[in-house]
Amino acid sequence: MEKLAVGLMSGTSVDGIDAALVRLNGFGIHTKVELIDFITLPFPPAVAEEILQCMDINESNSALICSLNFKLGYLFADAVKKVCEKASIPLRIIDFIASHGQTIYHLPQTDGRLVKSTLQIGEPAVIAYETGTTVISNFRTMDMAAGGEGAPLVPYADYVLYRSNTIGRSLQNIGGIGNVTVLPKQAKLDDVIAFDTGPGNMVIDSLCNILKGESYDQDGKWAAQGKIHKEIAQSWLEMDFFKMVPPKSTGRELFGSQFTKQILQNWSHLPADDLIATATYFTALSIADSYKRYIFPTIPIDELIIGGGGGYNKTLLQMITELLPNTKVLTQEDIGFSSEAKEAIAFAILGNETMNREPSNVPKATGAKGAVILGSITLPPRNILLEEKYEDHST
Numbered sequence: 001m002e003k004l005a006v007g008l009m010s011g012t013s014v015d016g017i018d019a020a021l022v023r024l025n026g027f028g029i030h031t032k033v034e035l036i037d038f039i040t041l042p043f044p045p046a047v048a049e050e051i052l053q054c055m056d057i058n059e060s061n062s063a064l065i066c067s068l069n070f071k072l073g074y075l076f077a078d079a080v081k082k083v084c085e086k087a088s089i090p091l092r093i094i095d096f097i098a099s100h101g102q103t104i105y106h107l108p109q110t111d112g113r114l115v116k117s118t119l120q121i122g123e124p125a126v127i128a129y130e131t132g133t134t135v136i137s138n139f140r141t142m143d144m145a146a147g148g149e150g151a152p153l154v155p156y157a158d159y160v161l162y163r164s165n166t167i168g169r170s171l172q173n174i175g176g177i178g179n180v181t182v183l184p185k186q187a188k189l190d191d192v193i194a195f196d197t198g199p200g201n202m203v204i205d206s207l208c209n210i211l212k213g214e215s216y217d218q219d220g221k222w223a224a225q226g227k228i229h230k231e232i233a234q235s236w237l238e239m240d241f242f243k244m245v246p247p248k249s250t251g252r253e254l255f256g257s258q259f260t261k262q263i264l265q266n267w268s269h270l271p272a273d274d275l276i277a278t279a280t281y282f283t284a285l286s287i288a289d290s291y292k293r294y295i296f297p298t299i300p301i302d303e304l305i306i307g308g309g310g311g312y313n314k315t316l317l318q319m320i321t322e323l324l325p326n327t328k329v330l331t332q333e334d335i336g337f338s339s340e341a342k343e344a345i346a347f348a349i350l351g352n353e354t355m356n357r358e359p360s361n362v363p364k365a366t367g368a369k370g371a372v373i374l375g376s377i378t379l380p381p382r383n384i385l386l387e388e389k390y391e392d393h394s395t
């Protein structure tokens with residue numbers, strides 16, 4: 001049965017909302033997926049600042065989170081309207097919206113005082129009301145309720161889209177955070193391994209913001225002209241997170257503003273370009289090291305495919321290639337996909353499973369006790385549902 005859906009992703013980079021309009025056929029691991037159109041709606045700078053404030057334990061407050069939850073709901077609805085407009089597809093024939101939401105806090109491990117938890121905001125009721133469309137949201141919580149980390153969730157979609165009978169593949173996302181899905185040759189869903197590798201662009205972006213007044217290092221130009229201080233990057237790799245055996249996930253709580261502050265306190269004598277080059281090398285090293293420790297010893301990888309905005313950072317890409325000399329490193333674009341659209345498409349696939357009452361976490365990747373149906377379903381107002389959507393479907 002064919003469905004039209006919009007997948008929405010706004011990740012840890014806080015650069016904007018990715019909206020992918022897709023056609024889905026069937027459900028389960030044989031789902032057929034076609035990308036119809038894609039947009040990124042950049043966050044207005046004041047909204048990006050509010051999100052970062054909400055994520056910062058020292059700056060956040062409940063009034064701000066309350067307000068931002070609704071504010072993001074309106075922006076997400078806007079992104080849905082815009083991608084449909086761009087594709088000239090009327091909103092009323094969209095079957096569902098799968099909205100990841102904005103992660104405000106993620107606590108997959110705690111010291112005992114706080115409870116293991118995760119929070120994604122962007123009110124689904126606002127999206128459903130504004131678009132007149134069913135919304136699936138809150139994807140991470142059921143996995144965590146089942147004992148998992150609530151992340152990464154993209155592995156199920158990676159399995160649907162990229163598994164191969166002839167080669168072993170790994171999908172390396174480099175967004176704010178870096179995460180990998182490993183698809184061994186001829187893998188069953190149970191064979192899939194996935195985990196967060198550490199920072200993606202988060203540390204690089206943050207240094208660019210503070211030292212250059214720009215939100216990111218375009219094409220890796222500053223990293224390319226700085227000196228890499230390998231011993232410093234290596235010392236950052238001593239953090240406990242990198243020694244943890246997967247499944248594991250992380251976020252801004254570990255690699256956000258506090259981490260950058262420490263870098264700037266301890267190495268303020270270094271030129272800006274050197275710090276950016278060293279942070280870029282650290283990011284590449286954390287990815288390569290994750291493969292060497294947790295993947296290569298047991299799974300042969302023929303192709304490593306990079307996605308997410310970090311795929312556009314040429315210096316980062318070159319460093320990863322050099323650190324993994326025996327692996328073929330490609331980007332999503334090299335194989336005819338889109339680095340930017342990948343995660344938004346993935347959430348449309350996950351939402352489709354939810355609508356069909358099917359589980360879509362990968363317990364081995366998240367650490368959950370079992371497979372569970374992800375997400376909460378929010379229905380649009382009855383009048384919109386009956387008068388506009390269903391009438392239109394019957395004609």
Ligand SMILES: Nc1ncnc2c1ncn2[C@@H]1O[C@H](COP(=O)(O)OP(=O)(O)OP(=O)(O)O)[C@@H](O)[C@H]1O
Nearest residue numbers: 011012013175176177201216218219308309310312
């Ligand atoms: N041309 C470019 N050169 C260098 N870096 C780029 C370029 N384009 C995008 N980026 C980087 O990609 C980031 C955005 O990546 P992406 O949209 O994949 O992250 P995200 O989805 O927010 O994060 P996550 O996957 O962790 O949730 C930007 O913040 C920037 O650092």
Ligand SMILES: CC(=O)N[C@H]1[C@@H]2OC[C@@H](O2)[C@@H](O)[C@@H]1O[C@H](C)C(=O)O
Nearest residue numbers: 012103106151152153154177179249
């Ligand atoms: C808690 C949270 O939002 N985690 C994100 C983040 O961004 C990348 C990495 O950290 C991954 O664990 C996850 O997102 C992707 C989409 C996932 O769940 O697979």
